Amino acid sequence: MTDLKLASILEGRRSQPHQLIEVLQDVQERYGYVSEEAMRGVSRELGVPLTEVYGVASFYKAFSLKPRGKNIITVCTGTACHVRGSKMILNQATGQLGVSPGEMTKDGLFTIEHVNCIGACALGPVVTENGSCHHHMNPGMMRKLIESLGDRSPEDFSHG
Amino acid sequence: MVQKVTINIDGMSIRAPKGTSVLDAALEYGICIPHLCHVPYLSDIGACRLCIVEHVVNGRAKITTSCTLLVEEGMVILSNTEKVRKLRRNIAELIVAEAPNSRAIQDIAIRCGVKEVRYPFRNNDCILCGRCVQVCTGRYGVKAIGFVGRGKDRRVETPFNLHSDLCRNCGACIDVCPMTVVPCDGPMKVGEERLCGKCEPKMAFAEETPGFCVWCDLGEGFQCERYTLGVRNQAYP
Ligand code: SF4
Ligand code: SF4
Ligand code: FES
Numbered sequence: 470m471t472d473l474k475l476a477s478i479l480e481g482r483r484s485q486p487h488q489l490i491e492v493l494q495d496v497q498e499r500y501g502y503v504s505e506e507a508m509r510g511v512s513r514e515l516g517v518p519l520t521e522v523y524g525v526a527s528f529y530k531a532f533s534l535k536p537r538g539k540n541i542i543t544v545c546t547g548t549a550c551h552v553r554g555s556k557m558i559l560n561q562a563t564g565q566l567g568v569s570p571g572e573m574t575k576d577g578l579f580t581i582e583h584v585n586c587i588g589a590c591a592l593g594p595v596v597t598e599n600g601s602c603h604h605h606m607n608p609g610m611m612r613k614l615i616e617s618l619g620d621r622s623p624e625d626f627s628h629g
Numbered sequence: 630m631v632q633k634v635t636i637n638i639d640g641m642s643i644r645a646p647k648g649t650s651v652l653d654a655a656l657e658y659g660i661c662i663p664h665l666c667h668v669p670y671l672s673d674i675g676a677c678r679l680c681i682v683e684h685v686v687n688g689r690a691k692i693t694t695s696c697t698l699l700v701e702e703g704m705v706i707l708s709n710t711e712k713v714r715k716l717r718r719n720i721a722e723l724i725v726a727e728a729p730n731s732r733a734i735q736d737i738a739i740r741c742g743v744k745e746v747r748y749p750f751r752n753n754d755c756i757l758c759g760r761c762v763q764v765c766t767g768r769y770g771v772k773a774i775g776f777v778g779r780g781k782d783r784r785v786e787t788p789f790n791l792h793s794d795l796c797r798n799c800g801a802c803i804d805v806c807p808m809t810v811v812p813c814d815g816p817m818k819v820g821e822e823r824l825c826g827k828c829e830p831k832m833a834f835a836e837e838t839p840g841f842c843v844w845c846d847l848g849e850g851f852q853c854e855r856y857t858l859g860v861r862n863q864a865y866p
């Protein structure tokens with residue numbers, strides 16, 4: 470099953486080392502994360518040493534090496550958002566869900582992450598939730614956001 | 630026939646084959662440019678920044694690493710100006726603060742004129758010079774280890790931190806690692822790291838003739854190219 474998915478991603482790109490980042494992006498999109506197995510497969514099929522695949526995958530924030538929750542909440546902790554209290558928002562989220570940043574909740578519903586600036590500083594503090602952007606956030610709004618997402622039934626989710 | 634170009638380092642005219650780096654050309658002629666991440670015959674990644682020089686273009690000097698700068702006809706390089714020495718000293722100071730527990734690192738700090746360290750000692754066991762990665766990739770072409778992660782999490786690792794099938798246990802990565810050279814007084818205890826400084830008297834001679842290779846004993850410690858190549862092919866006295 471998984472191998473079929475990977476095979477379709479690699480279709481037409483085998484033995485093309487320069488495609489590495491694009492392939493990893495597709496893996497990230499389809500699986501939600503880049504697994505060890507996927508990296509081994511990519512390395513074999515593209516002819517890129519595993520060290521390099523691992524090095525690239527671990528270098529970019531866009532790739533996650535661990536499975537991620539259904540809801541990905543990203544708190545911006547860049548300078549502009551930081552001075553407007555993004556730390557408190559992050560603490561609210563991690564405290565409420567009982568996880569540390571980058572970790573998935575036990576029920577697999579949430580992953581909280583933080584990034585350094587998403588380029589919307591004027592709207593800060595900024596939080597993105599499954600790709601959509603929430604501006605001028607505060608801890609209270611964060612709590613409500615998580616509550617509303619937690620209430621949704623799992624079928625409502627499709628991310629990618 | 631190898632094409633040669635003429636470049637000017639610190640006022641001296643030097644002929645060097647096309648395609649060599651400024652660092653190699655300088656060392657060949659006995660001009661001392663301290664360097665750490667450079668491994669002879671392998672491609673350079675410019676990780677340690679110690680080999681900085683001033684490259685003068687149209688009357689303006691640019692600071693850049695000499696190991697990644699290829700010689701070009703008519704190039705003007707200043708390798709030992711006050712500015713370069715100051716920057717170099719600062720870089721060496723940062724490196725020795727990061728990882729004081731190695732004779733090689735202590736030696737290069739002394740060679741670069743570090744007299745005191747103003748930064749807290751961290752006692753890391755890797756300075757991310759990349760010599761191990763270079764030798765694994767460049768000399769053996771196996772790529773069993775590589776750089777992983779970014780920023781403060783950057784480190785050298787095998788994929789997934791498991792033993793790599795590609796590793797041939799050749800030990801070359803360990804041979805070139807500056808962190809494997811034990812300080813003269815033995816490993817420093819945590820919290821007791823310091824700048825050793827014992828070799829400083831040896832440098833008195835070097836200070837009189839700044840910029841020239843004096844075959845400092847220190848070079849042996851941090852695998853100065855003059856030593857690694859000179860000893861091997863006996864081309865130097
Ligand atoms: S392990 Fe040694 S050789 Fe490799 S990067 Fe670290 S200090 Fe340099
Ligand atoms: S042996 Fe010492 S003096 Fe000579 S080039 Fe190397 S570091 Fe400089
Ligand atoms: S600092 Fe948050 S968007 Fe720039």
Ligand code: FES
Pocket residue numbers: 663664665666667673674675676677678679680681694695696697
């Ligand atoms: S020797 Fe040039 S940057 Fe390290």
